[in-house]
Amino acid sequence: MGRPRGFDVDEALDAALALFWRKGYEGTSYADLTAAVGVERPALYAAFGNKEALFRRVLARYTERELAYVPEALALPSAREVAAHMLARAVELNTRCPDHTGCLYLNGVLAGSDAAEPVRQALIAARAEGEAALRQRFERARTEGDLPPDARPEALAAFLMAVLHGIGVQAKAGFSRDRLEAVAALALASFPARAPAA
Template sequence: MKVDQAPAARKTRTGRPLSFDRDAALERAMLTFWRHGYETTSITDLTDAMGISTPSLYGAFGDKRRLFLEAMQRYAGDPAATAAAIDAAPTARAAAAELLAGAIVRYTGETTPPGCLLASATASGSAASAEVQRAVADIRGFVIDRLQSRIARDVAAGLLPAATEASALAGLVMAMLQGLSVLARDGLDRASLHAIAETALRAWPEAGGRNGDALATGA
């Protein structure tokens, strides 16, 4: 009886199964980009970290740019889940607090580089990396847009003053996220970053003198 080999042939472009754990290799590539940045990370840095050969890297991921974009998406997570969390928060301020708290935990992980991959990987870059820089900016823009919509919803519901500028307030949260990343890379600890975020959230506009939501402290 002839066995259909087609499913196995679709495992890779060449029809040969991978000889390494692609998911684990991608995780190591993400950490390498996170630690060193996009342009300053060489193919040799990546293959050494991933434990694979250069042909295997190109065969499985395409090239350095496509590898970074996939690693970046792994870091950023599912955009639909991010949008859902922002939309489901009881208030826009609670959504901002959760974003800040989650970021602080990620920026200060014991087994990951300090700071944010999105902030550090493309902090500087040449024209050759414009596509990568644009992709990173698009992720930040997505979060700003979702938070802006959530803020506008609170304004319409009377939970925020009518004069609240939703775009500016959402941009302020993103500025805090990126600024906290820089401070984490400078060595500030988690407690210090939480204190900074708490202070920033005290400037959140309130309707009728109502107290805002507290910043979640994370674990």
């Protein structure tokens, strides 16, 4: 079955992204998707496959567009700058759009049925990759003397991820940007200082 005239895949993905971001994977029905995308269910299947396949496409788009600040942060010269950039951009991302606050990764995984377990596992794996990248960056910072010798990169990465996840959950719960910026500032204040020069 062909796509209807005027069907734009990019626009459809953007509409689906906003919907999944707002309602989560399980909270989004096929009726929601067809209404948001503006096509009937057979055309949606023809373009994207099933709901899980569409969600995976949306997740890739979200990662590429909305989480581009993560590799930017990892490339910054100091561990503290990495953390500051991650925290500031997470607050901005999670509060930018009043109709879909929070984080797509978290909104899609906090609760789900057995049928949604493959999606939940994909989201867990993606977040684990992010935490591993942070841990490696902080290990490098310790080796380079940017962090004290007794710094624990694994714990620092887990701490930063916990705060980032908390920001996403609190944004979804209606916390203001100002309040979340205060949380980010407190988290950054607890980050280890640069190792003293020898």
